[in-house]
Each structure stands twice: as C-alpha cells, then as structure tokens.
Amino acid sequence: MSQPAITGTGVFTPSQVITNDELVVAFNAYADRWNAENADAIAAGDLEAKAHSSSDFILAASGIEQRYVLDKTGVLDPEVMHPWLRARSDEEPGVMAEMGVTACREALDMAGVAAVDVDLVICAASNHERAYPAVAIEIQQLLGCGGFAFDMNVACSSATFGIQAAADMIRSGSIRRALVVNPEICSAHLEWRDRDCHFIFGDVCTAVLIEREEDAQRPHFTIRSTRCATQFSNNIRNNNGFLRRTRKGQMDDRRDMQFMQNGRKVFKEVLPLVSAHIAAHMAEDGVTSADLSRLWLHQANKTMNDYIGRKVLGRDPEPGEQPNILQDYANTSSAGSIIAFAKHSADMGDGQMGLICSFGAGYSVGSVIVERRV
Ligand code: COA
Numbered sequence: 517m518s519q520p521a522i523t524g525t526g527v528f529t530p531s532q533v534i535t536n537d538e539l540v541v542a543f544n545a546y547a548d549r550w551n552a553e554n555a556d557a558i559a560a561g562d563l564e565a566k567a568h569s570s571s572d573f574i575l576a577a578s579g580i581e582q583r584y585v586l587d588k589t590g591v592l593d594p595e596v597m598h599p600w601l602r603a604r605s606d607e608e609p610g611v612m613a614e615m616g617v618t619a620c621r622e623a624l625d626m627a628g629v630a631a632v633d634v635d636l637v638i639c640a641a642s643n644h645e646r647a648y649p650a651v652a653i654e655i656q657q658l659l660g661c662g663g664f665a666f667d668m669n670v671a672c673s674s675a676t677f678g679i680q681a682a683a684d685m686i687r688s689g690s691i692r693r694a695l696v697v698n699p700e701i702c703s704a705h706l707e708w709r710d711r712d713c714h715f716i717f718g719d720v721c722t723a724v725l726i727e728r729e730e731d732a733q734r735p736h737f738t739i740r741s742t743r744c745a746t747q748f749s750n751n752i753r754n755n756n757g758f759l760r761r762t763r764k765g766q767m768d769d770r771r772d773m774q775f776m777q778n779g780r781k782v783f784k785e786v787l788p789l790v791s792a793h794i795a796a797h798m799a800e801d802g803v804t805s806a807d808l809s810r811l812w813l814h815q816a817n818k819t820m821n822d823y824i825g826r827k828v829l830g831r832d833p834e835p836g837e838q839p840n841i842l843q844d845y846a847n848t849s850s851a852g853s854i855i856a857f858a859k860h861s862a863d864m865g866d867g868q869m870g871l872i873c874s875f876g877a878g879y880s881v882g883s884v885i886v887e888r889r890v
Pocket residue numbers: 568569570573574577578672711712713715752777778779780782783816817820847849876877
C-alpha cells in the first residue's frame with residue numbers, strides 16, 4: 517500500500533471585497549424600500565416590517581469582518597441583491613472550472629508536478645453550476661491532466677470527503693496523483709435579502725494535490741488517517757435542483773431554493789457531533805491532543821471554532837494553533853478549512869502534526885490527520 521501525502525495547496529481569491537459596513541448599508545436600503553412598498557400591509561398587520569441589519573451584530577455573532585465575492589455590484593444593489601454572473605456559452609470555460617484551474621496550478625507549482633502526471637481530478641463543492649458534463653472533467657481537460665475526473669457534493673465537508681476518496685485510491689494503488697479542488701461560489705446560493713444569514717458566505721476556490729509520499733519532491737504533509745461521518749438533518753438545506761419547476765414568477769417566491777439554516781440548532785447539534793468525531797478519530801490513530809500542533813477547522817463561526825479548539829486540546833488554543841481565516845473570507849463552505857491549512861502550515865517543522873476538520877450540511881463531518889515532512 518502506498519502512503520498518501522498532501523504535496524501542494526492552492527487558493528484562488530476573488531478580487532472584490534464586501535465589508536460588513538457595505539453589506540449592511542445595502543441590506544438596510546433594501547429593507548427600507550421593501551417596507552415602503554409594503555407599508556399598507558405592514559400597517560394592517562398582514563406583513564412584518566423588515567428590521568435593519570448591523571455590522572456590530574455580524575462581527576459579534578460570527579467573527580466575520582468581510583468576504584470576497586466574484587461580483588459585488590449586484591449584491592450591493594438594493595434592487596438586485598444577488599451577484600451578476602454573466603451566462604457563459606458552452607465554448608467558454610465555466611466559472612467554477614476557471615477558478616479551479618487557477619487554484620490547481622498553484623498547488624501543482626508548489627509541488628513541482630506537471631498537470632499531465634495527475635490521474636484524478638475531484639471537483640468537490642457545495643453546488644455545481646451544471647449537472648453534466650462534470651466540472652471536474654472540464655478542469656481535467658483545461659489543465660491537461662490524464663486519468664479520470666468526477667464531481668462530488670457533501671456541502672461544507674466536500675473537501676475533506678474528497679481528500680479521503682483520493683487518499684484511499686492512492687493507498688489502494690488505483691491512482692498515483694489527485695487534485696481535489698473546491699470552487700465555492702457561495703454568493704450565488706446565499707439569500708442576501710435575509711437578515712439572519714446575509715452576512716454568512718463568501719466566494720473562493722481551494723485545491724490540494726495528493727501524491728504517493730515516495731513521489732513527493734518537496735516538504736509535504738503525510739496523510740496519516742482520514743474519517744468521514746454523516747447524519748441526516750434538515751437544519752441546513754437548499755431545495756434547488758433539477759426537479760425545480762420554473763413557472764414564471766415562482767423563482768423569487770421560493771425562499772427554500774437558496775441556502776436556509778436554523779443557525780441556533782446547527783450550533784447546538786453540530787458541536788457535540790464534531791467534538792466526538794474528532795476525539796474518536798484521534799483515539800483510533802493513537803494521536804493525543806499533546807501531539808497536535810495545529811487545528812485547521814471549518815470556518816463558519818468563530819465561537820464554534822473556539823469551542824471545538826478547547827474541546828480537542830483540553831485548553832484554550834495558543835495564538836496560531838487554531839488559525840481562523842473567516843474574518844477575511846467569511847464562511848466559504850468546504851474551502852474554509854483548506855484556506856486555513858494552505859495559509860498557515862508552511863512554518864511547521866518535521867514530525868509536527870495537525871488536524872483538518874470540516875463540518876456542515878448533511879450533517880457531515882470529515883477529519884484528516886496530517887504530519888509534516890520537511
Ligand atoms: N443584524 C442585527 N441583528 C440580527 C441580525 C442581523 N443581521 N440577524 C439576526 N439578528 C438578531 C435576531 O433577530 C435575534 O434577535 P432577538 O434575540 O431579539 O430575537 C438576535 O439577533 C439573535 O439571532 P440568532 O439568529 O439567534 O443569532 P445567533 O447568535 O444564533 O447567530 C449565526 C446567528 C447564524 C451567526 C449562528 O447561529 C451560527 O453561526 N450558527 C451556526 C452556523 C453554521 O455553522 N452553519 C453552517 C453553514 S454551512
């Protein structure tokens with residue numbers, strides 16, 4: 517059996533930023549317009565007026581300060597409140613493929629590997645811009661990779677589940693090298709008109725290159741072990757899909773066709789699930805909290821991450837032990853823990869261990885224990 521290792525990482529970050537203040541100005545303008553348009557119904561008690569959002573609330577409730585997006589003009593226009601992403605012809609690269617190629621090239625360059633030597637591309641993300649052909653196959657073709665490619669979706673855990681799938685194929689010998697790429701266009705499935713969640717998400721794309729350790733040419737991370745688990749829940753749900761009927765006028769009325777969550781319940785139910793999952797994974801791998809130098813956690817909420825960090829380490833994490841990126845990127849679904857890993861791992865010394873963990877809709881939780889080799 518071959519030992520898999522992460523030898524390269526890449527992050528594509530969109531050039532446009534929306535700060536909390538910009539977001540709140542746009543939301544409040546939208547709410548004021550909506551309240552004015554519906555003044556009679558509100559006065560009659562048939563509709564509830566929309567309350568203002570607040571930057572202070574967003575920072576305190578989530579730890580998010582800003583988010584990157586592919587298009588801010590539409591999102592910040594009170595008459596639009598969604599990104600304007602130009603429909604592309606079939607002859608042009610798709611948006612997800614384009615983001616994916618950039619992140620993958622960075623991962624390949626870091627490892628010193630040519631695309632032609634990659635024999636699996638997994639595009640693992642919360643949403644895919646089309647049903648088929650797979651976005652992963654388009655990325656495979658644009659990069660010039662060999663082998664095969666497929667899409668997978670495990671919502672916020674897509675990246676870790678993809679890493680487990682690729683690592684297991686390397687262990688079994690069916691492939692030699694894999695790119696696991698996570699283009700997350702969260703801005704297009706977020707309901708920016710919903711005060712409870714309009715601040716949550718941002719856009720990004722991450723990629724990891726996984727190789728047989730014996731092929732690694734540069735410092736890398738051995739994948740010691742991976743664990744995935746799921747448990748059905750409706751508390752994070754998006755009902756959009758191919759059975760959706762687009763009778764005229766129906767689209768805007770169906771709130772459930774965008775991201776929906778019962779945030780409080782998610783908080784309460786996911787925290788114990790994740791803590792128990794990580795504890796069991798570490799025990800099975802013979803790893804104790806004293807062995808872990810770093811935690812790269814899913815990036816949804818700072819309070820949640822602080823809680824998990826304390827549970828896993830049995831104490832408050834030291835600065836740098838549990839790096840957060842959500843203050844800059846917001847929640848980027850499956851990509852969050854990989855951004856943290858990509859940006860906060862190069863300084864680690866030989867033999868130091870860390871844990872990547874994602875969690876989210878499904879519910880789903882995926883963890884990867886890695887060990888630095890320099
Ligand atoms: N601005 C100002 N006030 C707001 C607000 C906003 N944008 N959104 C909500 N509020 C208010 C609510 O109306 C409520 O007021 P009330 O107490 O008078 O009723 C209060 O703030 C608390 O709202 P609540 O939704 O309970 O906030 P919260 O503290 O639970 O934080 C989340 C909300 C979403 C940040 C938090 O629940 C969370 O992060 N949950 C987990 C999310 C997660 O991991 N999801 C996975 C997605 S992949």
